[in-house]
Amino acid sequence: MRVLRTPDACFANLPGFPFSPNYFDVKDADGTVLRVHTVDEGPKAAAPVLLMHGEPSWSYLYRHMIPALAARGHRVLAPDLVGFGRSDKPEEVADYTYERHVKWMSDWLTGLDLRGVTLFCQDWGGLIGLRLVAAFPDRFARVVVANTGLPTGTGWTEAFKQWLDFSQTVPELPIGEIVSMGTKRGLDQAEKAAYLAPFPEEAYKAGARAFPALVPITPEHGSVEENKAAWKVLERFDKPFLTAFSDGDPVTAGGERVFRERVPGAKGQAHVTIAGGGHFLQEDKPAELVDVIDGLIRKTA
Template structure:
């Protein structure tokens, strides 16, 4: 496995990202290849843990406006960069990226840090992978906040996702900052767009970003359908409080909160929210509201 690492200089001068880098060394189970995973780790070591998981094609920069207020409330805030994204290592071959490999990598990272009592906030692929972590290690999680994501089991996809899949595979140059900006209802500043482009000095670094849309198990023939069905069996017994906060202007996941509310018993009676005016990357459109939802959920529980 050939692994690329974005030079630190690419991240010089980032807007509103003052966080000290933390790294974990992982070993790919299939090949024995060493991989370095980057994560934010802010706040008191003994504070309640809030785990913020990003999706495609973003990175922990997406949570830059979450960390300060959550730390001020006494939380320990942890936000990893998935392998292939952000400051984490990036395998250079698209075939090296699979759903199950990502679950393995993040499982090894989670257990390596021995995290527990976790409040999870997840969106996009942060949900697909994050909810698999919940299913694998339910005792490590204290509560869930789920937004603009899903855990598909091969039963179809939205027209919004169909359009995204087609675009992602046909566009000649994969325009990461442009994509994130297109998934928000506000216009990102040029500096913010540049920050989303920063992890990818050239197209060779974007193989994970290219591959992720093809990995979503939206048909019965997709890999990971069986594993996601097994995860749902665990989630349907999950007894820790679950709240959803999907946005009203995301063509990809619109209405996706219903399956979580209907299938996870501990979602019953919770104050689920539809974030008004939020796009797919609702963290960029409504960070203050989402931080409030997280903290309120922690207080109630």
């Protein structure tokens, strides 16, 4: 596996992102060592809040939420998935599989020995993060899901079909513009450039290219059976489980219902709908999300 590493200079002076990098090495089954980057802020003795990003974003997505949660006394960890942000990037699209991502992040989670975790996940952060919950339920204290799912080959929305077609055919993947279009407020040019910063050349975008086609939306996709097995664990997960989907995301609209119906920990929770949020609701409504996460922790501690 040939691995690319974005030069540090690409991350200099990004607006609103002053955080020091932290790195942890994981090893792929083929022996390749991959460096995973994490923002790690707040008191290290506090229980961790794990913020997991999706496609094609990176931990920059959480730049407003990280300091706000840390100021409320939480240890906040925002990792970059392999292929994104300051983490290493395998060069070939074929290097990326759903199961590889789950294994890489499982090794990261257990390598750091994180326990008592509150997970917040969105987009692919949920597809991977919820697999971590299913694999290590004893490490998680509570979960907040937003604009995400854990698909098992039963179909897709028209909005996702359009995104899939676009992502696989556009000659140059416009990362900053994609994130901006997924918000309600729109991003300025400096913010768009920050989302593009991890990808100085098209070769660095193999992970971003791969992810849409890896979502298991048909029975023939890989990881369908693994996700079905994960759902069996989630159907026994009785710790606090809250949905905080936005009201303005055509890709995941209505996706909160399956969690409310199937996860025992979701029963009786004060589920919320984030008004005025797009797909990347972390950009549109970060303060509201901080209140949701912090409120759930304080209510259920």
